[in-house]
Amino acid sequence: MRNILVSGGCGFIGSHLVDRLLGRSDIDRLVVVDNLWTGLRENISHIADPRLTLEVGDVEAFRSPLQFDEILHLASPASPSWYMREPVRVIKANVAGALNLLTLLKPGGRFCFTSTSEVYGDPSVNPQPESYRGSVDCTGPRSSYDESKRCTEALLFEAQRTSGIDVRVVRLFNVYGPRTRVDDGRAVSNFISQALTTGVLTVYGDGAQSRSWGYVDDIVDGLERFFWRDVISHRGPLNIGNDREISVLQVARYIAGLVPGSSIQHHPAMPQDPTNRRPDLTLARRILPGWEAGIPYEEGILRTLAWFREKLDGPKACAEDAVS
Amino acid sequence: MRNILVSGGCGFIGSHLVDRLLGRSDIDRLVVVDNLWTGLRENISHIADPRLTLEVGDVEAFRSPLQFDEILHLASPASPSWYMREPVRVIKANVAGALNLLTLLKPGGRFCFTSTSEVYGDPSVNPQPESYRGSVDCTGPRSSYDESKRCTEALLFEAQRTSGIDVRVVRLFNVYGPRTRVDDGRAVSNFISQALTTGVLTVYGDGAQSRSWGYVDDIVDGLERFFWRDVISHRGPLNIGNDREISVLQVARYIAGLVPGSSIQHHPAMPQDPTNRRPDLTLARRILPGWEAGIPYEEGILRTLAWFREKLDGPKACAEDAVS
Numbered sequence: 001m002r003n004i005l006v007s008g009g010c011g012f013i014g015s016h017l018v019d020r021l022l023g024r025s026d027i028d029r030l031v032v033v034d035n036l037w038t039g040l041r042e043n044i045s046h047i048a049d050p051r052l053t054l055e056v057g058d059v060e061a062f063r064s065p066l067q068f069d070e071i072l073h074l075a076s077p078a079s080p081s082w083y084m085r086e087p088v089r090v091i092k093a094n095v096a097g098a099l100n101l102l103t104l105l106k107p108g109g110r111f112c113f114t115s116t117s118e119v120y121g122d123p124s125v126n127p128q129p130e131s132y133r134g135s136v137d138c139t140g141p142r143s144s145y146d147e148s149k150r151c152t153e154a155l156l157f158e159a160q161r162t163s164g165i166d167v168r169v170v171r172l173f174n175v176y177g178p179r180t181r182v183d184d185g186r187a188v189s190n191f192i193s194q195a196l197t198t199g200v201l202t203v204y205g206d207g208a209q210s211r212s213w214g215y216v217d218d219i220v221d222g223l224e225r226f227f228w229r230d231v232i233s234h235r236g237p238l239n240i241g242n243d244r245e246i247s248v249l250q251v252a253r254y255i256a257g258l259v260p261g262s263s264i265q266h267h268p269a270m271p272q273d274p275t276n277r278r279p280d281l282t283l284a285r286r287i288l289p290g291w292e293a294g295i296p297y298e299e300g301i302l303r304t305l306a307w308f309r310e311k312l313d314g315p316k317a318c319a320e321d322a323v324s
Numbered sequence: 325m326r327n328i329l330v331s332g333g334c335g336f337i338g339s340h341l342v343d344r345l346l347g348r349s350d351i352d353r354l355v356v357v358d359n360l361w362t363g364l365r366e367n368i369s370h371i372a373d374p375r376l377t378l379e380v381g382d383v384e385a386f387r388s389p390l391q392f393d394e395i396l397h398l399a400s401p402a403s404p405s406w407y408m409r410e411p412v413r414v415i416k417a418n419v420a421g422a423l424n425l426l427t428l429l430k431p432g433g434r435f436c437f438t439s440t441s442e443v444y445g446d447p448s449v450n451p452q453p454e455s456y457r458g459s460v461d462c463t464g465p466r467s468s469y470d471e472s473k474r475c476t477e478a479l480l481f482e483a484q485r486t487s488g489i490d491v492r493v494v495r496l497f498n499v500y501g502p503r504t505r506v507d508d509g510r511a512v513s514n515f516i517s518q519a520l521t522t523g524v525l526t527v528y529g530d531g532a533q534s535r536s537w538g539y540v541d542d543i544v545d546g547l548e549r550f551f552w553r554d555v556i557s558h559r560g561p562l563n564i565g566n567d568r569e570i571s572v573l574q575v576a577r578y579i580a581g582l583v584p585g586s587s588i589q590h591h592p593a594m595p596q597d598p599t600n601r602r603p604d605l606t607l608a609r610r611i612l613p614g615w616e617a618g619i620p621y622e623e624g625i626l627r628t629l630a631w632f633r634e635k636l637d638g639p640k641a642c643a644e645d646a647v648s
Contacts, residue, residue: 136474
C-alpha cells in the first residue's frame with residue numbers, strides 16, 4: 001500500500017487527478033497540500049474518501065512525519081494574470097517546493113511533475129518536440145513561471161541522473177475545462193465567463209496567436225497513463241496536449257456564437273504572448289499507446305460552458321431564493 | 325555606513341571582490357557567507373580588516389539579525405566538473421540562496437548577482453547580446469548550473485518589476501586567474517596545473533571550441549564599476565567579459581609552450597560543451613565607459629602561471645623544509 005502526496009491538489013488539474021487517484025485500490029493515504037492561492041477547497045469537497053487528507057499550507061514549507069511512495073507536484077498558478085502578480089511566490093512554489101518535496105520521497109519512490117509548454121517560450125519550431133530547447137526570455141514578464149518550470153525540470157532530471165530517482169515530467173499544453181476558476185484569466189474560461197456575464201469577450205491582440213486546446217479529461221487521462229505506469233523506458237520529459245492548433249480568435253468566435261448577444265472586443269496584446277504553440281506528440285503516442293486527446297474543442301467547450309452556466313447560476317439562484 | 329553581505333566570498337571571484345570592497349570607506353560591516361564547498365578560507369585569510377566577518381554555512385540557510393544595504397550573491401560552483409557532481413546543491417545555492425538573501429535585504433537595498441554566459445547555452449548567435457534568449461537544454465547534464473542561474477535572474481528581475489528592488493545582474497564569460505582552485509577543472513587552471521605537475525594537458529574534444537578568456541582583475545573591475553555605481557539607467561542583465569575569442573586548443577598550446585616538456589592529449593568531449601562563446605559588449609561599453617577587459621590572454625596566463633607555480637611549490641617547499 002502506498003502513501004501519495006499531491007501538491008496543488010485543490011487546483012484545476014490537481015483536483016481532477018485526485019479524483020482519479022482515489023479510483024486506485026493500492027493507495028493507503030492520499031495527502032493533498034494546497035495553500036488555496038489559486039486552488040479551491042470546493043474542488044475536492046465532493047470527496048468523502050477517508051484516505052484523503054487536505055493540508056492547507058505552502059508546499060515549500062510542508063513538513064510531514066510520513067515519507068511518500070509517489071509525489072505529484074502540481075502546485076503553481078498557471079495563468080499569466082495570476083503568476084505575474086506574485087512572481088516570487090511562483091518560483092518558491094515550483095523550485096523550493098520541489099526541493100522540499102524531494103526530502104519527503106521514500107527511497108525508490110516516484111516523483112511526478114507537471115511542467116509546461118511554456119518551457120518552449122515563443123517557439124521558432126512548430127510543432128514543438130521535447131528536444132526543442134525553447135526561446136524563453138529569462139528576465140521577461142513571464143519568466144517566473146517559465147524559468148521556475150525549467151529549473152524544476154533541471155532539478156528533477158539531475159536528481160534522476162545522480163540519484164536514480166524515478167522521475168516523470170510532463171509538459172502540459174493549454175488545458176481547459178470544468179473547475180477552471182471563474183477569474184482564472186486564460187482564454188477559454190475568460191471567454192465563457194465573459195459571454196455569460198458581460199457579454200463582451202476580450203481578445204488580446206488580433207487573436208491570431210494559436211494554441212492547442214486540451215480538454216481536461218483527455219489531459220488527465222494522459223497523466224494517469226504516464227504517472228501510474230510502473231515501468232517506462234522513457235526517462236525524459238513528455239509533451240501532453242491536443243495537437244489541433246486553433247487561433248484564439250477562432251475560439252472566441254465559437255463561444256460568442258454559442259451565447260446569443262455576446263460580442264468580441266480586442267485589447268492590447270499581453271506582453272510576450274507566444275505566437276504559436278502545438279505539441280509534437282510523436283513520443284507521447286509511442287510511450288502511451290492508445291492515448292489520444294480526442295475531444296475536439298467544439299465539444300470540450302460545450303461541456304465547459306455547461307459547467308460555467310451551472311457555476312455562475314448557482315449562487316444567483318441561491319440569492320434569489322433567499323430574497324423570495 | 326553600510327552593511328554588506330557577500331555570499332561565496334571565499335571563492336575565486338568572490339575573494340577578489342571582497343578585497344576591493346574593503347577598499348571602500350563607506351562600509352561598516354562586510355559579512356561573507358561561504359560553505360567552503362568550492363571556496364577556500366585561505367582566499368581571504370590575508371585580510372586583517374576588523375569590518376570583515378566570515379560565516380561558514382550554506383547561503384540558503386543563513387540567518388542574521390542584520391539587514392543588509394547591499395547583497396552580492398556569488399555562491400555557486402562554476403566549474404562543470406564540480407557542479408555536475410552535486411547538481412541539487414547547485415540549485416539550492418543559487419535559487420534557494422537568492423530567495424533567502426532577499427529576506428535579508430534592507431528596504432531600498434541593492435541586490436547584485438553574478439549570472440553567467442551559460443544562460444546562452446550553446447549559442448546560435450555570435451557574439452551574444454544580452455537580448456539573445458539562449459539555447460539551453462533544461463534537462464541536460466549542465467542544467468543545474470544553467471537553469472539555476474536563469475531562474476535566479478528571473479527571480480531578481482521579477483522582484484525588480486514588482487517591488488522596485490535595485491537589481492544588478494552580470495553575465496560573466498570565462499574568467500581565469502590567481503585563486504582558481506588547483507582542482508577547479510576548467511581549461512586555463514587545468515592546463516596550467518597539468519603543465520606544472522604531470523606535464524600532460526588534457527584537451528576535451530578537438531579543442532576547436534572557442535571561449536572568451538577574461539582575466540580576473542579585469543572582470544572584477546567591471547563588477548566594481550557596475551555594482552558600486554549609485555545610479556544606473558540600465559535595468560537588465562549586463563555581459564561582462566573579454567571579447568577576444570580564442571580556441572581551447574590555442575590556449576593549451578600557448579601554455580604548453582611556456583612549460584618545457586609538457587604536451588597535449590585529447591580526451592572525449594565534455595557533454596554538451598558549447599562550441600563558441602563571446603560577449604557582445606556594446607551595452608557594457610555604454611553603461612561602464614572606460615571599462616575594458618584589456619589584459620590579453622598571453623599576459624593573464626603568464627600571471628596565473630606565476631601564481632600557480634608559487635602555490636604548487638609552496639607546500640612542497642614546506643615539506644622539504646620539514647624534512648631537511
